[in-house]
Amino acid sequence: EADIYQTPRYLVIGTGKKITLECSQTMGHDKMYWYQQDPGMELHLIHYSYGVNSTEKGDLSSESTVSRIRTEHFPLTLESARPSHTSQYLCASSESAVSYEQYFGPGTRLTVT
Amino acid sequence: AQSVTQPDIHITVSEGASLELRCNYSYGATPYLFWYVQSPGQGLQLLLKYFSGDTLVQGIKGFEAEFKRSQSSFNLRKPSVHWSDAAEYFCAVGAGYTGGFKTIFGAGTRLFVKA
Numbered sequence: 001e002a003d004i005y006q007t008p009r010y011l012v013i014g015t016g017k018k019i020t021l022e023c024s025q026t027m028g029h030d031k032m033y034w035y036q037q038d039p040g041m042e043l044h045l046i047h048y049s050y051g052v053n054s055t056e057k058g059d060l061s062s063e064s065t066v067s068r069i070r071t072e073h074f075p076l077t078l079e080s081a082r083p084s085h086t087s088q089y090l091c092a093s094s095e096s097a098v099s100y101e102q103y104f105g106p107g108t109r110l111t112v113t
Numbered sequence: 114a115q116s117v118t119q120p121d122i123h124i125t126v127s128e129g130a131s132l133e134l135r136c137n138y139s140y141g142a143t144p145y146l147f148w149y150v151q152s153p154g155q156g157l158q159l160l161l162k163y164f165s166g167d168t169l170v171q172g173i174k175g176f177e178a179e180f181k182r183s184q185s186s187f188n189l190r191k192p193s194v195h196w197s198d199a200a201e202y203f204c205a206v207g208a209g210y211t212g213g214f215k216t217i218f219g220a221g222t223r224l225f226v227k228a
Binding site: 004006009040041042043045059090092100101102103104105106107 | 117122145147149154155156157158159162203207214215216217218219220221
C-alpha cells in the first residue's frame, strides 16, 4: 500500500485567499507530481519534481507554484485563489523514471467561491 | 504527439457479467502502458502495467489487459464483474522524450454495475 498523503481533503475558500495544498510521501521517492482533474476529463500534469530543489511546470499552465525542499514534501501554493481554480488536485510520486508507475494520494477537492 | 483515447465515457454492466474497457494510444515506439482505477473520493490505484514480454498482463482484483501492437490498443478485461468494481478507470501511457519522460492519461471510463 502506497504511503502518500494529501491535506486537506476538502477545502472551500473565498476568492483572493492564499492557499497551500500539502502532499507528503514516506516511500523515499525522488519524483513527485501534481495533477489537476476535472469531472469527465483526463488528468493534467501541472507540476513535477525530480528531486530536492528541482521543480518544473507541466503540460497544463497553472497559476500555482510548488517547492521541493525535502524529498518527502511537495506542497502546492495558490497566492490568490479564483473560482477558475476550483478542481480536484492529485499528488503522486514514483520511484524511478524507468518504472513510470505512479502512486497517488487521495486528492484535495478545492472550491473557490 | 503521444495520446490516449478511451472511447467509452461510461459503461454499465450487470453484476457477474464480463467487462471490457477499451484503450487506444498513439506513440511511435513501444510504450509503457498502465490501467489505474479511481474509486469515489480516492486517488488512483494501479491495476496493472505492461512494459515488455507477454502481451497478456494480469493485475489485481481479477483484471487483465492485452497489448495489441497492430491495433495500438491495451484493453482491460474482467470475466465477472462485482458491484465493488464500480469506479472510474484510466488508461495511461508512459513515454520517454528528450530530457525526461511523461505519463499521459486518458479521459477515463466510468463503470456502473447494476444488480
